[in-house]
Amino acid sequence: MAIVIGLVLHASHRAVFADAARTLAGVSIAWVTYEQESEVRPGVEELLARGHLDGLMLGPVPYAKCHDVLPADLSVTVIRSAGMDLALAFCGALARGWSPTPVSIDTFDQETVDEVVRALDFEAGAVACLPYDPAQTVEEIVGFHREFLDRTGGSYVISLRTAVATRLSGAVPVISGLPGPATIRAQLHELALRIQSKRATALRFAAGVFLVVDRDLSHDVERSRVGLMNLLLNTPEFADAWIENRDRRGVVVFAHQALFEDLTRNWVSLPALAQAHETLGIRVAAGFGVGGSARTSVQLAERAAARAEHEDRPSAYLIDDSGVIIGPMGPGGSPLTFTYREHGVSLEDLSRGAGLSPATLSRLAALENGLKGRPISPSDLARSLGITEPSGRRLIRKLSESGLVRAEGSAQVHRKGRPTRLYRLAIGDAIQSAETADG
Template sequence: MIGLVVHAAHRARFADAARTLTGVTFAWAVYEHEHEIRDRVASLLREHRPDGLLLGLVPYARSRDLIPDGLPVRVTRSAALDLALAWARARGNGWPATPVSIDTFASETVDEVAAALDLDRTAIASLPFEPDQPVADVVAFHREHLERTGAPYVISGRMGVAAALDGRTAVLHALATPGTIRADLHELALRIRNKRADAQRFAAGLFLVAGPPHTGPDRARAGLQHLLGDTPEFADAWIDRRGARGVLVLAPASLFEAVTRQWVGLPVLAEARDTLGVRVVAGFGIGGSARLSVTLAERAAARAEQDAEPGAYLFTGDGMTIGPMGVSAVPLTYTYREHGGLEELAGRAGLSAATLSRLAAVERGLDGRPLSPGELARTLGITDPSGRRLIRKLTGAGLVAETGSAQEHRKGRPSRLYRLAITRALEAGR
């Protein structure tokens, strides 16, 4: 199920775009005025629990704090083509292309379209979208330009602008075309599918009898294997002997997330201690293949054996470690490979430790090469605005350094380049 948050005037356009998807149901949150958005979104999330959410810039700005963490979201927005079509409608009405005032579109997009249409950029006033900007400010921007230039119309991406102008001037809405919406819907559906596939990816867990058991190693291992086989979360897992004192479990990663309470604790270790009278440790591995997952699980179990108390660790193929996980829901600590202090550094940067660990893995793969905020966003699977916000956070924490700029696209402004410095900060904190 995909949730659609749309203005009432846009519903037919979104419904037309959605006809190309089968096997998907839609839940609608339809609003007339911006102040209604939060209630509509809250009701949609509460009543339908969608697998993903498609909404525009304004609805996202008004409701982003309501959206659950991890819910796939696609923010649909008008593209350069949509702005060009609005100008084409103006010319079809017999109006001049300029002067004109435009809101919502980024300055770079206005520059690109104006250059392509050979328009006088100095006669075009643009007001890029700001999440917390009320409609009144957008209307004031247009009124000031109208009074100064006498322009016959404005181009807007905000549905409330026309009503606020009271019909005193024409408003051309530069709406996302059905093609733009359709592409966003398809991308969101693929993300939901990939997320489900990711939840079903196989992982490995290695449980080891650590220390001399009272009943002999074979009997202790057999008892452990029986205990794991009776664990409800492992009902569909593949469980087999691994060496003289180990039991290997292969299962979807989601099952391990359940048995560890989202990688927080591992109560089955306490049960092994109480019922079998042995100290058991565990290691989990998530990699790109079953072989790599088993290898990572073996390394994680070896790390768990070094601790005095029963516990477990998770090693992932991208270099993240979670642990120690104790017999109960003890707090998580994150490290990156052998580096300590990542959790503290993440706190200072205002990021989660998991995010900073992923960034450290990205830095290692770059091998000193700088990257743009857009490239970082694509690498992490986040939006370009989120990538820019992340760069700002890292800059404030001294974890990136600006190193120049590069022209990523033939048109538009050059992108600034940054070099990550997370590993250096971790090593300095040893």
């Protein structure tokens, strides 16, 4: 089945993105183009309504316009211009016979600008950067550029904002710092690989443990257990699952993770709990476990079922080997809640704000716990998570924007070359702050 990736972009940029997407095999592109930023949200909503979509790539401006309508399980990449794109913009100024500085730049990350300025040996004070902020208006960005140019005598602007370039057109020369085909291609390939990895994860085997928990039926537990097993055997979603007696109270189920995700509507609810109550008159607790082996999956499912037993209603939980706990899932569509190990605070809001999955944020929380306050470089972070170094740097930028990491100086890793910046993960502090606020 082909991967479907949506691309949200200004209509004037479609040719560049089409060129970048040419090398993607097994990927179908769904286009959302806009002329005005007000068109982004309805365009994305229409795309989501069309049907199957595996991933979405869009810039920071359209993301700010529509992030709240994106499904929590959709793979999303917010595309960022890289240092190479900024360096090419400086080359564009030189080709026009302009002095590359003073110059005013918007939307680029400050870290990217600093790296390029150092590499090109420009004077730092001659380059002004206004990083992207969704709260800033076009008028404020234009004002930033005009103030800097008036003060320094600069002659041009590097902008990623089409609306800003339009507003300055005819008054101040603007060179586009938009990502080129190479940057777009790299991030498209990375998104496609992430989607493929997600699909592979869905094929992992998982375990489910279903327990009869009604205490007043202890004299007839055997009949209740047999009834529960027959109910599961006749559940259409379990047609390809392995179901067997667990003990006097319960039943164990082995299946692909994707099957359990379908059964629970992506870990939101478990209709089988209501069926057990309505047809058998029993209350059932369910636990799901996803681990690296069948034994680990069962152990995690047992822990999840024990957790569900303590609820005062039919409930289910999921625990996976990365430390994520999801639940309680009820018979209906109760809200999905992600937690990290024994924390009661929801990670969903934190992950949405950072543009990351709850599972990724949970892995980062586990890494932070192991670091015990020690700072980490982007490359070490990438190695710890099994991702590429450019992905590690982009992850650091996402975490920085959400306040989930703090700069901690730098270290000279090699005798030659620039010092490496260090960062301290602050996910635990964010969890604690959220718990305090909830309390």
